[in-house]
Amino acid sequence: MSIRPHFFFLFLSCVLLLSSCFRHNGDTEGLPVGKRIQLTTVEDLYQFLTYDDNRYPLVSLHRGGPTSGYPENALETFAYNAGLQPVIVECDVRLSKDSALVLMHDNTLNRTTTGRGSVSERTLAELKKLRLLDNNKKITPYKIPTLDEALAWGKGKVIFTLDIKNDVPYESVINVIRQQRAESSVVIITYSAGQAGKVHNLAGDLMISASVKNLDDLARLNEKDIPDNKLLAFVGTREADPELTKVLHDHGIMCILGTQGNLDRQAAKKGFQLYASFIERGADILSTDQPKEAGRALNFYVKKRGISSKFVQ
Template identity: 60%
Template sequence: MKIRLKFIICALCILSTTACFRTNGTADLGHLGKHNQIFNFAGVEDLHKFLTYSDKRVPLVSAHRGGPDLDYPENALETFQRVAYKTPSIIECDIALSKDSVLVLMHDETLDRTTTGKGNTIHKTLEELKKLRLKDTQGNLTSYQIPTLEEALAWGKGKVIFTLDIKRNVPYRLVVDAIRKTHAEAYVALITYNVNQAALVNNLAPDLMISASIRNADDLIRLNDADVPDTRILAFIGTKEADRQLTDLLHQHGILCILGTMGNLDRQAETRGDQLYAEFIERGADILSTDRPVQAAKSLQYYIRKRGLSSPYID
């Protein structure tokens, strides 16, 4: 009897160890559960139409780094899902590269601030990265893992729109390949910081949406001269409100304007009241890139109801 009991305990230990090894090697995302569809895009053309300006457009929040909060780390699928449950959202997340050339979600070059690891992300294999756990905004340890880009894209279909911030030394080609592999074209835009980057992305994947930095009319002209079409552009207009002449010009070209409220404008809203988010929309912004997506969304939901706005692409 004792021998049999020892055998059972040994077998359970082996199974437990094997299960842990599998989880570390390939993320088990079953704990995220089912999620109703939010965005209804039949294909990439629907995304283009949805992200084209009209006076009936539905304003959106873009959750900066996925919308981290207490118990919810940045660039974590669990954090993305928390935001997506509360409001139709754009998820802005950061793409880094592992030692074995796997695309993962990570903002910093080093692992120290946001994980239980140390050193540079690029010096760790995916297997090593999957053994780490993510920390929340207060530095508290969570049970969540670093996701791969492919895991995030596979999860996000119908749930969110991604804007992908591609970190230094990450080839755009690898990101485009991951988008193609997961058939994510209809819910992704790539972030660029200058005309050369925007032109490169457009040449690699002319069907994809591009978030381009546009601070004045000359920036738009340079993008047009580089053959980046207006129909593929989202304009990031900065972290302070732009001149109304610029937003009007962009709207005339059918281009939506992303205002970065993370930082000073978020602090203003927190101090003066969240209705300020709706005022940003009233004054020309269309998408708010914010560190307070839940609070901003509540303000925009009131704005949307008051004006009777809707979209056939939001369920």
């Protein structure tokens, strides 16, 4: 029996489609595809980010998790990564000439966009005409997002940690969070007890990520009367002293370890199971430039220990 030509070409097309799907899945094998962090109230956020023995370890996307074809601080990059695994999105907030809050790490446009010059010297309309570059300097179709756009997209999907640059008033960021009713999906990054205290005084319901490198740092935060359940501790870019980790965990405070840089390189050399070792030794959130690799390790860790959360679905 002969095969009619149009049936043959239909069959061949299906084979090629399936094979391309398998190749794509090989790139994301081991990742919990499609899981979201679904938080409705700020109390949900407190509960989810309070340490206990069954806490759900998470990947934090440094600058949003850029990769080939997906630039840093872009909504499309956030969505790509969130489609692979539950994520915290670390992103950067700057101010345009007309006081719009936009996502951009550098104070200039040169490295990550098709534009030149300072972000603060361009209006939002001018910034929106630009295109973002990926890490290979290739022009993408993606535009600079506003904070408002990011928060609107992220509700019920991800948690944001917002790195607010020096010239950006906390009040402006808090106003946008309020307007979007995004309190349940936002953590404000601070670098000193003074900054943490200021944010807490302005918006006592918001969660804060504070730099905690030693017990003295924790004591200074306690002096600001910030409740433990509204704190995350960024312990630095090398593993924290076990005594510090224990004290933080005893207070219910989860630890963010910055693996971007040296620790990511160690994992690439020694094997990506090293990310799970960081979790076993006390880290709870890994801020990484290698979210896929870290995600595979954490997914294996979660499955092996039977960890689950009603907020990760």
